[in-house]
Amino acid sequence: MNVPLPKRIWQAFERTRVGRSIFRVGLPQSNLERAQAMVSSFLLHMQPAKVNRHSLRASYSLGLGLVSLYLFLILIGTGVLLMFYYVPSTQQAYDAMKDLQFVVSAGLLIRNMHRWAAHLMVLFVMLHLCRVFYTGAYKRPREFNWLLGVGLFILTLALSFTGYLLPWDQLAFWAITVGTSIAGYAPVIGQKLRYLMLGGTTVGQEALIRFYALHVFVLPAAAGLMVAIHLWRVRKDGGLSRPDEPGDVVEQIELSQLPTNKTYGLMELARGTTPQVGRNPEDEVFSWPHLVFREILLFLLVVAVVLFLAIFWNAPLEEFANPIHPPNPAKAPWYFLGLQELVSYSAFWGGVVVPGLLVTALALLPYLDRKRVGIGQWFARERVVANTIFSLCLLAAIVFTIIGTYFRGPNWGWVEPWRKPPVVTEGP
């Protein structure tokens, strides 16, 4: 038998006492061991032993949720490294950025990775949300998981936004000044909310320490917990969404319906289209290797993309924050530019009503759109109305964001990006 060298080393290690104690099953050889490998490993046990072929189809899920999770993990890793150097003080934060760039080994690379992974995560969480909408995957029994997803989307934005301030450069200072003033437009509580965020009326040391505490502890802890619940829910709701098949049990299984003589049945207590329920065995394959290998490959791909971006494109760092010299125009982070564009028309409607309605509509969506049609397929014909409405909102968001990003110049006036910007001068 021609066994490759890495595999032989691995097998030799597996046979040692230490190897056996860590990897109880080892590289699985039989179907029984494949199932055991999934159940006996902590990292793998949150996934089922067998998985539906439909869930593995890359063209269905596009792996967007998984990519978001990987980016989150990369962010935690690089974020911890950055914390070793960063000091949340208005006097020292900017210097720490400079030191990372000029004297810390791989400091710039780590910061670049963090920056790119952060932007990509915002993007991929948004894409994931769109995928779930267009495949009708938020419908029963996954309503609550959609709600968790909306919560994670907001947390992602909050994480990115709080991280934006930390370099304490002009970009950071004015993006946060603009971003928090959008929050200030909310009626009654707006100014109080802004005061709460900033710990004052302007962006300063108090705001920096608040954003720092939120960014490195509160928000990641909350996001980590919610990701765990989100993934657990995927499992409990019967895996990834897919079209209903004859015999699928969608209703809640009552405890009384379970056989009373088997206590382990509680472990698999799940609603909806579980792999075990009414399922044609030919549709299922073992998670090891079919699911796990794909996951590892996707992780490698994400790491490669983030590394590539980080090596060749530096994270921006502008001048030291200067409260008396606003850039013209001062712009919020890109994912809030659509909002800033709306605010430029009307602070109240654009800054409060529209985003408020959008978030409420997103949260309530699964409870409003209850018809169980078009689940598990892209752009289902039966959902043409819902898809059209969503697409129009999405298009509007994209158009406003593009306008805010590329077509707005000094004093938020209209500029055409392909023309040379007018020279703005100011007094001495």
Add this chain to the structure above:
Amino acid sequence: MNDPSLRKFYGWFTALGLLVGLLVVVGYYKDEFREWKVYQRKFVQEETRRATTPQQKLLAETTAVQVRQILLPELHRVDRCTTCHLAVDDPSYGGYPQPLAYHPLHDQHPFEKFGCTICHRGQGRATTVADAHGDVPHWDEPMLPLQYIQASCGQCHQAADNPVAPELARGQQVFEESGCRGCHKLDGIGGIIGPELDKVGARRSPDWLRKHFLAPATVTPGSAMPPQKLSETNLEAIILFMLSQTGEALPGYYASMKVIPSASQGQRLFEQKGCIACHSIDGSGGKIGPALDDVGLRRKPEWMIQHFRDPQAVSPGSVMPRFGFTEAEARALTDFLVHLRDQKVALSLPALMSPVERGRAVFRKYGCAGCHGPDGKGGVPNPNAKTAQQVPGLIYVADGYTKAELKARILNGQKEINALDPKRPPPPLYMPPWRGTINDAEVDDLVAYLFSLKPKGDDAGF
């Protein structure tokens, strides 16, 4: 595990694994390659070449290749310039090309205490040529061109006190005489038509300043400032003086240079404490104490210092009070009095001057000449002003105003200047109200000076 459907996985694993590995290598190489290492290796080579004994050679070859930095917590700076400029403190490298050139002045300004960027500017934390020299986007402080380096002396030293910074002193003189303060505030003194200049040196480049002096409107559209007619030397000097105005407050040790015992510091003290009330210089002043013209010949400096600290200790029975001068202040006063015997020129002590002389100083102090011309002769253009499109001269004010009227006019100003042609933009220059800036005694002196401007024997003014 010989399932053919799994074959393709191994291909992908290999490909992606290699890709990630390759990227890590590229990232590592890019991080590991740093410009400064090239310069350090060159330095090591040069040191090795110059070594004459085996010990020196060994020492040179084992020089660590590492970032070098000067930590200056008081100045909020970390200067890593010496990472590339490795021989700044080694005189044997005099005349070497950069980055290995020797830097003189080490004795007066030890680099470990001053670093580099406090004088040369640039970005001290950076370790690449472009970043460190500040020629990159998003860095406000590029290196100061060497021709303007004296601008930095002004941060610690009084411009007039420093004999090795003549350009700076000259720049200050041009600034005061051109009447810039008529429109601009510096250190809180000056007008309100133009912006304050306290931090102008940190924000503007020499090139910008040059354009601005010659044709203000080209860099600041709509500027009311008249183009300045300056000779090339005076232009360079005033640019240098502007560059020295960085507004950076230096901490104790460095700021103390400003009050280092010096004759002019002593003169300021002499004026402030009113010494002239009891003592006289050049025949003017009080008669209670002795005249001070030749005190430098009569007394030793040690005696004078002691005398300033405690008069009774060295001349029992003296009625001179203890002013509580510090050691440094006593030295400065001594310096001033010792120098009196060298200076045959009359000192311009306010208490000794006539109101007209004091008024001339006020005219100069607040930069009235900036708009009204030297000695109030007029001639500064003010487009579309009814007064011949110029700011009016002041020679004949004595004919048109009473003293009280003129005083009110100075204090209240005139915001609206009558236009020659109402359809064109209003005249940019106007008379700012000086109330609150100028004090009452100063206005009286100024009015006296302005009244004195009327040419003698000329009564046919209006």
